[in-house]
Amino acid sequence: MAQVKYVSASRVYAKDAPPAVSALDLDIKDGEFMVLVGPSGSGKTTALRMLAGLEPLDGGRVEIGDRDVTFVPPKDRDIAMVFQNYALYPQKTVAENMGFALKMAGVHKDERARRVREAARLLDLDDQLLTRKPKALSGGQRQRVAMGRAIVREPKVFLMDEPLSNLDAKLRVQTRSQIAELQRRLGITTVYVTHDQVEAMTMGHRVAVLAGGLLQQVDTPRHLYDNPVNQFVAGFIGSPAMNLQTVPLTEGGARIAGTTLPLPAAVRTAASQAGLRELVLGIRPEHLHVANGSGELTGPGNLAGSRALAGEVLLVEELGADALLHVRLAESGDSVVARTEGRVSLAPGQKVTFHVRPEDVFAFHPETGARLAG
Amino acid sequence: MTATAVPARPVKDREPGPQKLREMSRQVGWGVLAWVVGIAFFLPVLWMVLTAFKPESAAQTWPPRFAFSPTLAEFRLVFSGWGPFVTHSVIATVGSTVLVLLLGVPASYALSVHPVKNWRDGLFFFISTKMLPIVAAIGPLYVIALKAHLLDSIWLLIILYTAMNLPLAIWMIRSFMLEVPRELLEAARLDGAGRIREISGVILPIISPGLVSTALICVIFAWNELFLALNLTVTNAATMPMFLISSVPQEGLYLAHLSAAATVASIPVILVGWIAQRSLVRGLSMGAIK
Numbered sequence: 001m002a003q004v005k006y007v008s009a010s011r012v013y014a015k016d017a018p019p020a021v022s023a024l025d026l027d028i029k030d031g032e033f034m035v036l037v038g039p040s041g042s043g044k045t046t047a048l049r050m051l052a053g054l055e056p057l058d059g060g061r062v063e064i065g066d067r068d069v070t071f072v073p074p075k076d077r078d079i080a081m082v083f084q085n086y087a088l089y090p091q092k093t094v095a096e097n098m099g100f101a102l103k104m105a106g107v108h109k110d111e112r113a114r115r116v117r118e119a120a121r122l123l124d125l126d127d128q129l130l131t132r133k134p135k136a137l138s139g140g141q142r143q144r145v146a147m148g149r150a151i152v153r154e155p156k157v158f159l160m161d162e163p164l165s166n167l168d169a170k171l172r173v174q175t176r177s178q179i180a181e182l183q184r185r186l187g188i189t190t191v192y193v194t195h196d197q198v199e200a201m202t203m204g205h206r207v208a209v210l211a212g213g214l215l216q217q218v219d220t221p222r223h224l225y226d227n228p229v230n231q232f233v234a235g236f237i238g239s240p241a242m243n244l245q246t247v248p249l250t251e252g253g254a255r256i257a258g259t260t261l262p263l264p265a266a267v268r269t270a271a272s273q274a275g276l277r278e279l280v281l282g283i284r285p286e287h288l289h290v291a292n293g294s295g296e297l298t299g300p301g302n303l304a305g306s307r308a309l310a311g312e313v314l315l316v317e318e319l320g321a322d323a324l325l326h327v328r329l330a331e332s333g334d335s336v337v338a339r340t341e342g343r344v345s346l347a348p349g350q351k352v353t354f355h356v357r358p359e360d361v362f363a364f365h366p367e368t369g370a371r372l373a374g
Numbered sequence: 375m376t377a378t379a380v381p382a383r384p385v386k387d388r389e390p391g392p393q394k395l396r397e398m399s400r401q402v403g404w405g406v407l408a409w410v411v412g413i414a415f416f417l418p419v420l421w422m423v424l425t426a427f428k429p430e431s432a433a434q435t436w437p438p439r440f441a442f443s444p445t446l447a448e449f450r451l452v453f454s455g456w457g458p459f460v461t462h463s464v465i466a467t468v469g470s471t472v473l474v475l476l477l478g479v480p481a482s483y484a485l486s487v488h489p490v491k492n493w494r495d496g497l498f499f500f501i502s503t504k505m506l507p508i509v510a511a512i513g514p515l516y517v518i519a520l521k522a523h524l525l526d527s528i529w530l531l532i533i534l535y536t537a538m539n540l541p542l543a544i545w546m547i548r549s550f551m552l553e554v555p556r557e558l559l560e561a562a563r564l565d566g567a568g569r570i571r572e573i574s575g576v577i578l579p580i581i582s583p584g585l586v587s588t589a590l591i592c593v594i595f596a597w598n599e600l601f602l603a604l605n606l607t608v609t610n611a612a613t614m615p616m617f618l619i620s621s622v623p624q625e626g627l628y629l630a631h632l633s634a635a636a637t638v639a640s641i642p643v644i645l646v647g648w649i650a651q652r653s654l655v656r657g658l659s660m661g662a663i664k
Contacts, residue, residue: 091579104566
């Protein structure tokens with residue numbers, strides 16, 4: 001049982017290059033499932049490898065369970081890692097792969113076999129698979145063996161580096177929930193790296209969003225979605241992504257698509273203090289409520305105080321349960337995406353009106369990207 | 375469940391279109407070329423083997439006669455005299471190859487997986503030893519061997535053949551080691567494997583086809599080496615290529631005898647190559663296969 005702590009941990013690859021991970025401060029609680037998410041080059045994998053001891057620190061420290069492990073070799077950190085490409089030893093059988101760490105640790109043969117069998121059962125790996133070589137396994141089985149190799153060690157911390165990225169879409173969704181389930185059952189602190197925000201949202205107790213080597217925000221998935229601290233987090237979390245539009249400020253609020261959206265007083269104050277003429281508005285696709293031809297709303301009823309945005313349909317993506325509308329806004333001509341519930345009978349070229357509640361709108365500083373208080 | 379649509383079966387085209395014809399003629403062209411080149415390489419070997427079975431008198435005729443009464447006389451002669459030579463060759467070849475692998479694996483490891491400081495210089499040094507023609511070094515080598523009382527000694531050949539093959543082997547083994555996925559080595563480190571375990575338990579099993587092909591090339595080079603053996607040995611360490619030379623008498627006919635000796639001398643290399651051809655191909659093209 002262990003918590004993990006990054007204390008202004010940094011990693012610089014080349015002298016003149018910006019740090020891959022810059023002064024990362026992150027507290028991971030005992031038994032927590034922490035997801036590090038970010039685009040490629042955000043430093044999430046480097047951060048994980050720093051915790052594993054595969055990457056030295058150029059500043060700060062890393063702690064596992066109150067012990068400073070900054071200079072402790074990987075094998076003495078009591079961690080287990082699942083690699084993106086599984087890194088199974090091709091010449092060893094599944095059982096040998098899973099038991100290798102125990103063998104290195106001098107665990108007795110019988111105990112080793114017992115723990116390997118136990119882990120295999122936990123992962124629904126047939127006994128007959130244990131004698132096979134990794135080459136003779138399917139992708140999903142290999143992934144489970146890689147998981148098993150980590151579980152067998154009964155480590156203090158699991159480190160997972162995009163373990164699902166080599167699986168096909170269907171298996172990925174299935175395995176996603178299995179891993180989350182397994183982690184809950186074992187209660188072992190887990191740090192999970194992914195670039196897929198859906199994985200981050202569905203699996204993590206908390207999610208840490210990284211970009212450019214900097215930690216942007218750490219929070220629960222829900223909170224991250226509802227309260228992004230800046231434009232990057234707002235745009236990264238959520239699928240389809242939040243619509244971000246740079247719009248001019250006016251007396252009453254912000255001018256967008258033929259209407260003026262009133263802004264909360266706090267946002268207006270912040271904007272005028274910063275001397276802004278324009279700002280970035282963020283609206284999630286599901287907060288654009290379509291009114292059909294007769295002006296009737298198709299979305300949820302209570303839209304008191306909402307404003308109407310005008311536009312023209314560019315493309316309709318039917319997803320079955322709902323549909324995505326790509327719409328060109330009036331005036332600015334920018335295109336936005338709206339999620340509509342149920343079936344809509346709209347065709348490209350058709351004029352359409354959206355209702356937006358002012359309280360669903362996020363406002364960001366156009367240069368720094370920081371959220372304007374709201 | 376309702377009836378499912380039956381996918382349309384693709385219509386088999388009877389007549390090959392012009393596209394297909396061009397493709398076929400290209401294939402035939404390459405095939406012919408391959409055969410021509412293959413035969414060009416193989417003919418001298420065939421001639422050698424045929425000549426080995428001829429009596430000495432028939433071997434010298436021009437144009438060569440393909441109808442003759444085969445005889446094993448020349449082979450009998452070869453086998454009566456080759457004993458010490460083949461023993462020396464086997465000892466020098468096997469001994470040097472084993473040494474090359476023993477030295478080459480750790481050296482390659484230190485130049486690839488965990489590169490030492492200035493590994494580039496090290497790598498360049500090894501290959502630079504192959505840049506000087508061996509003739510230029512034979513004088514000093516002779517003197518050193520003389521002073522060390524190693525002239526005409528099998529130990530001298532083992533040492534020299536090791537030195538001769540080591541640079542190439544290091545370059546080959548190193549390139550195989552670089553192919554080992556980094557994550558695998560990291561996984562081994564996390565699993566608590568030390569350096570020795572990392573090499574013996576993880577790296578060596580993966581690069582074993584590469585090691586086989588490296589060893590094979592060392593065997594071929596050592597087995598066929600003539601220059602050093604000729605200059606530094608006389609009888610106590612004379613190898614098979616020396617035996618071939620000794621098959622050429624000062625006067626008289628020798629072509630059949632030489633052919634028989636050469637045939638015998640080639641057999642081990644061909645045999646080893648044939649046995650190891652699968653791992654040889656895999657080893658030499660290791661980078662291509664993932």
